Amino acid sequence: MPDMSFGDAIRMALAEEMRRDPRVVLLGEDVAEAGTTFKVLKGLVDEFGCTRVIDTPISEPGFTGLAVGAAMAGMRPVVDIMFGDFLALIMDQVVNQAAKIHYMSGGKWKVPMVVRATMGASRRSAAQHSQSLHAWPSHIPGLKVAMPSTPYDAKGLLKAAIRDDNPVIIFEDKISYTKVKGPVPEDDYVVPLGVADIKRQGRDITLVATSSMVQVALGAAAMLEEIGIDAEIVDPRTTWPLDEKTLIESARKTSRAMVIDEGYFRYGVTGEIASVIAEGAFYDLDGPVRRLGARHVPIPFSPVLEDVTVPTERDVFDLARTMCNK
């Protein structure tokens, strides 16, 4: 099983699902010949043609709304949101329509669609092209939200999302597309939505990390190991459904927990996850659950500024060390 990049795993998942189910179509800007700006879909149009890999106008609300209707009427559309920042443009379609239609219709209509959105800073793309806005859909009943951190999870979660009968938003870290590599089976496997994964076993502290922050946590864990701290890394993989049990058990075991996420810190996903852990593991905790997220600033352009905006291995290391009194 050769290593594969995160981006290639996404493409593989899409190709497999499109072969399996002719109702799966891809919609987005420059998805066909260009294969998206990140080249992640490159080649799919050759296999599936431009009736299934569809270039759209720059109309995020319009084509997302179209996907909602298409999903209700029997398709399985996968919408490509080039930069996650543009989620701000489609919240009405996703939240007021897609998320609520099943419920509002008393369970009669279904909206089996997927929104693939990128996330992540560190590319010097500045404030409107660097956000990680997964806290927003995570807040909304009726949506599911996936945040793969490895090529294996990317393939498995995306396939699960496409097969799910509900609207699912999947966040793909732009840096990971090419930088993160790992084994990806050729099999037709899925990673069920709502099952956390322990990316590293450890005894001393639980590091709950999402998406891009899993790599950061792994780096920090290696540094921590050198000073004798054995970190456990738990990747929830989906913020909703949330695998509370795995999170709480890990924290109870290690007695210390930190939550690390690339979204803005305040009112972000770390608050919920930390609260879930605190509520479930309070009497086993040595101290409060601590959190790291992006600084409370729009993402700056200048490299020297951007580099202090998102949590780094060093930040995780320092905080973990303090928490372990070492």
Add this chain to the structure above:
Amino acid sequence: MPDMSFGDAIRMALAEEMRRDPRVVLLGEDVAEAGTTFKVLKGLVDEFGCTRVIDTPISEPGFTGLAVGAAMAGMRPVVDIMFGDFLALIMDQVVNQAAKIHYMSGGKWKVPMVVRATMGASRRSAAQHSQSLHAWPSHIPGLKVAMPSTPYDAKGLLKAAIRDDNPVIIFEDKISYTKVKGPVPEDDYVVPLGVADIKRQGRDITLVATSSMVQVALGAAAMLEEIGIDAEIVDPRTTWPLDEKTLIESARKTSRAMVIDEGYFRYGVTGEIASVIAEGAFYDLDGPVRRLGARHVPIPFSPVLEDVTVPTERDVFDLARTMCNK
């Protein structure tokens, strides 16, 4: 000082600020002669004319975007979003534009605008007209978010918001417009953004409550008093800036804290506030900070269903009682 309704206090604040500053204009659907669907602005057009109280087309993104530009170019626009659910339509203008322009321009441009949005369920308005989406803007650096719970605070916070040089989103509970009454001075006072208010002093448990939930907490506190539990009610009044100090001090004093908010429970504002308290007061707490929010469902229409969706006095009472072991 006669009692005044919440809605009248809002109107008073707007009238005062419009008299004080000719650059203040109101924009929204049916704001002029109709005085909004809730009649809150009734009469303002008579005093200020239709060049300052401006009926718009049903173009939330368009007129919010217009307000951003108008604010940059010297106005102080106040935008009316009839139902807070429609925030989903303006997130791009608010989050990608208004919130970031000051930062992206290195501090050169300012965006002194206010978005008034309603919130709150319990009016049998169903899933697309009942949401309380304040968690979203609270997450975004560059925005301030106010949530008045009393007529006094409504007037003072709205006036502060209009004078603030930043984009401020203020959430007004629809039920409170007519139902909540209280003393409102005729004076030109403001309630500074970022200062919590203790709505009730107590010794046994801290109830942090926002907006509509302050009334619920007060009702619950009366019930708790009868069984000998003395609740302290802290109203943050703004989710950002957040008066962490007051929250933490109260929790340290009472050793128990619950956070109550009408927004969806998951990944809502209670997670952040509970985490702030847990981080700041951990060693003084008897147990984990507990939270109440709207059930993880789209708001249903049927009264019997809607009534079990949003936290009630009874819910607060029951949980507080459990937390106090009574």
Add this chain to the structure above:
Amino acid sequence: MSADAERFVRMYRQMVAIRFFEERVNDLYTRALMPGLAHLYIGEEAIAVGICEALRTDDYITSTHRGHGHCLAKGASPHLMFAELLGKEAGYCKGKGGSMHIADPATGNLGANAIVGGGAGIATGAAFAAKFLEQGRVAVCFFGEGALGQGVLYESMNLAQLWTLPVIYACENNLYNEYTHCSETTAGDMLARPRAFGIDSEAVDGQDVRAVNTAAVRLVERARRGEGPGFLLLDTYRYRGHHVGDIAREYYRSKQEEQEWVTGRDPIALHRAWLESKGLMGRDAFERIDVEVAAEMDAAVEFAMKAPYPDPSRVDEDVYA
């Protein structure tokens, strides 16, 4: 009777059904027996009826906050609609949707929508699916002229025309966005807007059910043949308030204006006069329809009033499929 004559009679009956339905809504609401908001379709019946008469049962519609008429015209049962309006378990949406969200897959009703313009993307998407799946179905997107303010409508029309989708945009121009006249909210020429995207567009008297039907048939057949989207601009008027509670309306429109429409351009009266003049129906037949429809509606209300509320535990169901 010829097929045409049957159609004309059926349309008459449908319009009466909608009117009687709405009068009962008004009654229930003013007697405080109905929760929430209700936006009545009275005065606009010819549009829903004329258009839906041109559709197959498996064709799609999207509807609006003012949606009861569309729903009924597409074939919904008044029993289940009233049950929904009262928040009962037997309602179309088990009481979860209410007036503004009635949906019914069996009649192709993708749902009423409380977001102005909210149906634009959905209808266009259903048309996309119909084309992709080669089902020969058509989708109709009903909306008020207020939705011309929503950008997503233009995005959707652009997509529909680019991809030759079988969708008809039906703009019900009743002159008011809530309490604001459309001249204050709509610059330029309304019909020029869809035309700018190359969409086959036509203005029709929305009070003339036969004219509406003729125009709808043309665009629906065209769409079904794969020739792309259409747009109908339908002049109409709502007789009552924006919602039932909107009683004192003089500050935004005159009693005289209301009276002119009610007396001079009532779609039911106009169609009745025509049917009479053509000798297709006589006084007895009209009376019979009135009696039958009234009985049906009363039975529906009674059914709904007696139907039980959902158990509160149902609140957590149907969030996820």
Add this chain to the structure above:
Amino acid sequence: MSADAERFVRMYRQMVAIRFFEERVNDLYTRALMPGLAHLYIGEEAIAVGICEALRTDDYITSTHRGHGHCLAKGASPHLMFAELLGKEAGYCKGKGGSMHIADPATGNLGANAIVGGGAGIATGAAFAAKFLEQGRVAVCFFGEGALGQGVLYESMNLAQLWTLPVIYACENNLYNEYTHCSETTAGDMLARPRAFGIDSEAVDGQDVRAVNTAAVRLVERARRGEGPGFLLLDTYRYRGHHVGDIAREYYRSKQEEQEWVTGRDPIALHRAWLESKGLMGRDAFERIDVEVAAEMDAAVEFAMKAPYPDPSRVDEDVYA
């Protein structure tokens, strides 16, 4: 020289300045000295220059991801622009904005915008303020034809026409939305879109700086007189990739097409030929401009390269005013 002649020369010089600026951006970027993304304006210079020549310093503009040309034409300093592009403290935005967000109140530049269509609301709002405050200012909203896909543009145009706002929408139609030809994304007739809202709209050869200027002057003066918004549809072409990294372009457009524009419709060459033919400038004058502008740009690059980065502690400043 007559005022007219001076204007023609000034426009020539401005176009050269933009081109030289962008060539240096390309150079810095390909040498990995510039972070982020860079979208070059080369080939489209006549638009920014022809329009901004019609504006006062205190008039407003909003710009796009492809914004360097607008910025320079409105009067920005290349020194501070390069500093911004390199993320330096001395830049227009203290390094916080970068290429896609340069803003400059001193020249009325409300900012480049990385959201396609993001300037529509802002420019319209600035025009609203200008009218309300009776400042006699005008706002120009630059955008690519890709922004015709964004609904907010139609919402904004409707508002502008309804309220007679002094805003000009300048649509730079360079044929491509990134890597997709506009014929695949734009149904119907582009110019019919603003016209549907009643906006005074005109198509102009965007490679002819004098034609652009003439049309801009007409609409700007009209707007300044309080007669409402205008729309310019400007045909143009970007010579280079969508961004600097977009090198292999054959899959979406042919080398031949590129060649035709570059050799046959270059705005600088065309204007130069005209200036020569009119005897307004000779070879020496052109050479002098080249030398002067090159020196200015080189000095700007040097300044920017030497300028210090902001201290990381600055990251927390400017979030709130």
